[in-house]
Amino acid sequence: MSDERITIAMLGNTRAGKTTYIASMYEALQKPVSGFTVRAPATTEHDRLIESAKHIQKGSYPPPSDQRERYEFQLRHHDRVVCDFTWIDHRGGAIHERSSSSAQAAQLLRDLSGVDVIIVFCDSAALANGEDETIGLDRLCNLVARSVSLAETPKSVVLLLSKADLIYGFDAEMLDPFSGLFASIEASSKVDGAIVPVACGFTPRNVEKPIFYALKTIIGRRANAARARAKQHREREQHWKAESERRWWGPVVDWFDGLITDAQAAEYAAERAREAEREAESIASDASLLQRHLSGISLIRRKRTIADYIANLNPEAGPSSLTNSHALTEWH
Amino acid sequence: MSDFKITMLGTSQSGKTCYLHAMHYVMGGRGRQGFNVICENDDQGQAMAEAYEKMRRERIAPPKTAVRDFARYPFVFTYGYKPIMRFEWIDYRGGALEDGASAEDRRALRQHLLESAAIAICVSGEHLREELTEDAADDIAADIGIRGISQFLEEVHETNGIGPNSLFPIVLLITKADLCIHRGQQALVKDVRQLFPSLFKKAPTGWHLMVCPVMLGRNLDSGDKLTGGTIRPQYVHWPIVFAIHAQKHREKRGLVAQAASMTTARDALNSQWFLFRWMDSEDIERLGKERDEALERAAAIDHELDLLASEIGSSDIYINGKRPDEFDDEDEAAL
Numbered sequence: 001m002s003d004e005r006i007t008i009a010m011l012g013n014t015r016a017g018k019t020t021y022i023a024s025m026y027e028a029l030q031k032p033v034s035g036f037t038v039r040a041p042a043t044t045e046h047d048r049l050i051e052s053a054k055h056i057q058k059g060s061y062p063p064p065s066d067q068r069e070r071y072e073f074q075l076r077h078h079d080r081v082v083c084d085f086t087w088i089d090h091r092g093g094a095i096h097e098r099s100s101s102s103a104q105a106a107q108l109l110r111d112l113s114g115v116d117v118i119i120v121f122c123d124s125a126a127l128a129n130g131e132d133e134t135i136g137l138d139r140l141c142n143l144v145a146r147s148v149s150l151a152e153t154p155k156s157v158v159l160l161l162s163k164a165d166l167i168y169g170f171d172a173e174m175l176d177p178f179s180g181l182f183a184s185i186e187a188s189s190k191v192d193g194a195i196v197p198v199a200c201g202f203t204p205r206n207v208e209k210p211i212f213y214a215l216k217t218i219i220g221r222r223a224n225a226a227r228a229r230a231k232q233h234r235e236r237e238q239h240w241k242a243e244s245e246r247r248w249w250g251p252v253v254d255w256f257d258g259l260i261t262d263a264q265a266a267e268y269a270a271e272r273a274r275e276a277e278r279e280a281e282s283i284a285s286d287a288s289l290l291q292r293h294l295s296g297i298s299l300i301r302r303k304r305t306i307a308d309y310i311a312n313l314n315p316e317a318g319p320s321s322l323t324n325s326h327a328l329t330e331w332h
Numbered sequence: 333m334s335d336f337k338i339t340m341l342g343t344s345q346s347g348k349t350c351y352l353h354a355m356h357y358v359m360g361g362r363g364r365q366g367f368n369v370i371c372e373n374d375d376q377g378q379a380m381a382e383a384y385e386k387m388r389r390e391r392i393a394p395p396k397t398a399v400r401d402f403a404r405y406p407f408v409f410t411y412g413y414k415p416i417m418r419f420e421w422i423d424y425r426g427g428a429l430e431d432g433a434s435a436e437d438r439r440a441l442r443q444h445l446l447e448s449a450a451i452a453i454c455v456s457g458e459h460l461r462e463e464l465t466e467d468a469a470d471d472i473a474a475d476i477g478i479r480g481i482s483q484f485l486e487e488v489h490e491t492n493g494i495g496p497n498s499l500f501p502i503v504l505l506i507t508k509a510d511l512c513i514h515r516g517q518q519a520l521v522k523d524v525r526q527l528f529p530s531l532f533k534k535a536p537t538g539w540h541l542m543v544c545p546v547m548l549g550r551n552l553d554s555g556d557k558l559t560g561g562t563i564r565p566q567y568v569h570w571p572i573v574f575a576i577h578a579q580k581h582r583e584k585r586g587l588v589a590q591a592a593s594m595t596t597a598r599d600a601l602n603s604q605w606f607l608f609r610w611m612d613s614e615d616i617e618r619l620g621k622e623r624d625e626a627l628e629r630a631a632a633i634d635h636e637l638d639l640l641a642s643e644i645g646s647s648d649i650y651i652n653g654k655r656p657d658e659f660d661d662e663d664e665a666a667l
Binding site: 145185186 | 357360361362363364365366367368370372374375377378379381408410411412413414415
């Protein structure tokens with residue numbers, strides 16, 4: 001397993017459900033989901049999140065965050081640590097502040113440039129009511145574009161449609177404002193994206209899926225990177241084997257020069273290749289296990305339409321559930 | 333650091349700042365067809381977004397660029413979030429084009445133009461509501477500062493040595509196009525040709541010209557209060573896409589020329605007597621690799637050019653005064 005910690009940032013307006021989600025997600029993954037759990041090594045964090053989740057289940061939601069919070073977690077499969085990850089929660093108002101005058105806004109931009117995953121929170125009820133401004137849609141899309149374009153490393157973007165229990169279902173009008181975002185992700189080789197409707201509280205839905213998708217894509221990329229390294233090492237191994245056959249006088253000359261022989265270099269490359277292959281296999285197996293829990297989400301891919309995305313978000317009712325002129329209830 | 337600079341020319345009230353804000357709104361957030369334009373200075377980007385929101389909600393035009401002020405905006409143009417080009421956009425107080433402008437204003441504007449690799453010229457659609465008569469054309473030419481614009485363009489042409497194959501991009505933006513679009517494309521282009529004859533002259537001027545209508549919305553009142561109608565920007569991404577396309581095309585031509593000269597140098601070394609060829613074998617290999625890399629980069633740019641071309645739409649484009657359907661073999665070869 002790679003020692004690199006995965007970093008996830010939540011992005012969304014005030015009251016979009018970020019703080020509620022993280023407590024609900026943490027609580028939901030205290031019990032194994034196909035063997036996977038999430039643990040906070042720090043007891044104080046663990047206790048605080050569990051306490052918050054208990055209140056949420058009783059309908060008492062946490063107040064909006066007033067500052068940046070950073071959580072350190074581990075994803076485990078049975079007793080084995082799959083990966084360490086850091087979760088960053090920003091105050092919703094920070095997305096609208098200028099970095100030259102707000103330390104939190106400046107920190108937000110710094111965080112976004114370095115994270116592996118951005119989870120963009122959009123209040124489903126506000127979407128259903130056409131309240132683009134409440135969601136801060138343009139600013140969210142701009143921050144995603146900035147974060148991905150100006151960074152060197154690939155990222156994952158999860159569009160988390162929060163409070164999905166407050167609406168009847170999703171329709172084209174709700175997702176249409178995101179068509180520009182979808183087009184950029186679809187065209188990109190640097191970004192993977194998914195849309196996940198989530199509900200916390202009395203009737204939780206899909207709570208574990210955003211984190212499973214996020215971690216699956218990152219560790220999947222690490223598996224591919226390990227495979228690529230293995231391939232390079234195998235090519236080097238072949239090269240040194242060929243040199244060893246060509247330079248039959250090599251061992252003597254190399255001994256005089258104090259260098260390792262071509263055969264030794266080949267064996268060294270083979271050992272590195274085996275290490276990388278083992279790493280790839282282990283990581284790929286974890287990614288594959290996580291993949292099994294990703295039904296009910298919509299992957300953002302080329303040649304998909306808004307109708308295709310909706311069909312995956314409304315699997316029970318199908319795309320004909322288009323009665324979303326009003327949200328079901330108020331949130332608080 | 334930007335790859336190139338675009339300076340916008342136009343008198344006060346011609347719509348330069350409104351255009352910039354509308355373009356940033358459309359391209360800076362949700363983007364279009366996978367393309368985005370991101371302001372590298374986030375605070376500037378937020379200020380533009382807020383000014384646009386104010387325009388949309390309260391119908392108040394963005395604040396005019398301050399007197400003696402050139403506003404510089406560093407942008408990145410991306411496709412699929414992959415940066416394609418960085419450019420700097422220069423917006424300024426339109427008074428530098430008017431009679432009575434200070435020498436300092438004119439000097440500063442001249443310097444920006446000489447450093448620019450693309451120029452955008454704004455002509456307000458208010459002036460094109462009806463067919464231009466000769467008298468009206470003279471008055472309008474004075475209103476939109478054509479004399480000043482033409483003088484600046486001549487200086488750019490001469491000082492920067494723009495030649496027949498330069499393909500220097502100029503976008504003629506018909507701003508507030510909702511006021512005149514009812515007249516149809518052909519009628520508007522005819523009038524614009526009358527106002528800017530030197531840009532449409534069928535001669536090896538080196539200008540690569542696009543005529544592009546842009547609008548903030550439909551049926552809006554002109555002036556500082558944008559009452560009436562609906563604010564919904566249209567076609568605002570075309571000028572940027574055109575400028576980027578032109579730059580990429582020049583970049584590709586440079587790479588192809590570079591590859592050709594490497595091939596010539598490599599062939600020259602390869603045609604030597606075998607001993608000299610053996611002695612120069614490293615250079616031969618290096619030239620071959622560099623040539624292949626240049627051709628690979630040119631091929632990658634081809635893909636980007638196709639993407640960009642698919643977005644430009646049916647706006648009028650002219651090279652050395654000719655439309656593409658008027659090109660002969662010599663024109664094609666020069667491209």
